Amino acid sequence: xxxxxxxxxxxxxxxxxxxxxxxxxxxxxxxxxxxxxxxxxxxxxxxxxxxxxxxxxxxxxxxxxxxxxxxxxxxxxxxxxxxxxxxxxxxxxxxxxxxxxxxxxxxxxxxxxxxxxxxxxxxxxxxxxxxxxxxxxxxxxxxxxxxxxxxxxxxxxxxxxxxxxxxxxxxxxxxxxxxxxxxxxxxxxxxxxxxxxxxxxxxxxxxxxxxxxxxxxx
Ligand code: HEM
Numbered sequence: 391x392x393x394x395x396x397x398x399x400x401x402x403x404x405x406x407x408x409x410x411x412x413x414x415x416x417x418x419x420x421x422x423x424x425x426x427x428x429x430x431x432x433x434x435x436x437x438x439x440x441x442x443x444x445x446x447x448x449x450x451x452x453x454x455x456x457x458x459x460x461x462x463x464x465x466x467x468x469x470x471x472x473x474x475x476x477x478x479x480x481x482x483x484x485x486x487x488x489x490x491x492x493x494x495x496x497x498x499x500x501x502x503x504x505x506x507x508x509x510x511x512x513x514x515x516x517x518x519x520x521x522x523x524x525x526x527x528x529x530x531x532x533x534x535x536x537x538x539x540x541x542x543x544x545x546x547x548x549x550x551x552x553x554x555x556x557x558x559x560x561x562x563x564x565x566x567x568x569x570x571x572x573x574x575x576x577x578x579x580x581x582x583x584x585x586x587x588x589x590x591x592x593x594x595x596x597x598x599x600x601x602x603x604x605x606x607x608x
Contacts (some may be wrong), residue, residue: 391454392563394447395556401440402553406585409592416526423525427504428514448490455483471555478555485552491544499532533596542593550586557582 408426412419426432478485508514533539559580566574 391447391450392560394443394450395560397443398447399553399557399560401443402585406588409585410588411527412529413595419529420523420525424520424522427508428520428526433514444493448486451483451486476555477553479559482552482555485548488545488548489552492542492549495541495545501536530596530600533593534600536597539593539597543590546586546593548587549589550582553586554579554582 395506408419408422507520511519513519558575561574561578
């Protein structure tokens with residue numbers, strides 16, 4: 391769980407950097423997206439590893455939750471909820487479940503249309519069918535819908551809660567040294583707030599761009 395979680399955090403950081411480039415420079419966003427989308431190593435080695443990592447993390451999360459519930463059949467003699475463990479750490483299964491639900495929507499929004507364009511329409515194997523400057527306008531178009539922006543922002547709040555506990559807990563599971571505890575906790579909690587806030591900013595920014603139709607040309 392800890393290793394797959396840390397791997398997903400690394401993915402999240404690179405995903406954030408690429409998506410944030412869409413705010414700073416649409417041309418760079420198009421170039422990076424095209425590279426990631428058509429590079430053979432990324433598509434046929436890294437992406438399957440990522441998908442495996444996502445599935446593994448979710449399946450193991452549910453399995454561990456079931457095991458914990460079974461071993462907790464005999465309830466604690468004294469259970470003081472928030473005093474024993476904070477709310478976010480006791481509800482990882484729920485925050486994780488919301489992130490899983492978001493991922494399904496997100497795949498329908500972005501990933502499945504990409505797979506369709508590449509493997510059904512055939513742009514992966516016929517370069518003349520691919521347009522390297524399409525990504526920015528497609529992204530802005532997706533965030534035209536205020537409903538989608540609201541759903542994404544709500545999901546990013548749950549993502550923040552999930553990483554707020556999960557990121558530091560992963561280091562603890564891997565045997566983090568006591569002397570590093572405070573600084574690691576500061577780093578992981580800052581990450582858990584800054585990155586989801588950044589994702590919220592990206593979604594809101596593109597919504598504003600789309601409604602003002604000031605789509606800069608890449
Ligand atoms: C405003 C925020 C976000 C934007 C604009 C965004 C954008 C995108 C885009 C354009 C793709 C398709 C990439 C391609 O296949 O060419 C994608 C895929 C994906 N996104 Fe996001 N994303 C956002 C947030 C997130 C978050 C928070 C997560 C994780 C919790 C996430 C996880 C994924 C995954 C796993 C894929 C499929 C793998 C991949 O193609 O890289 N995304 N996203």
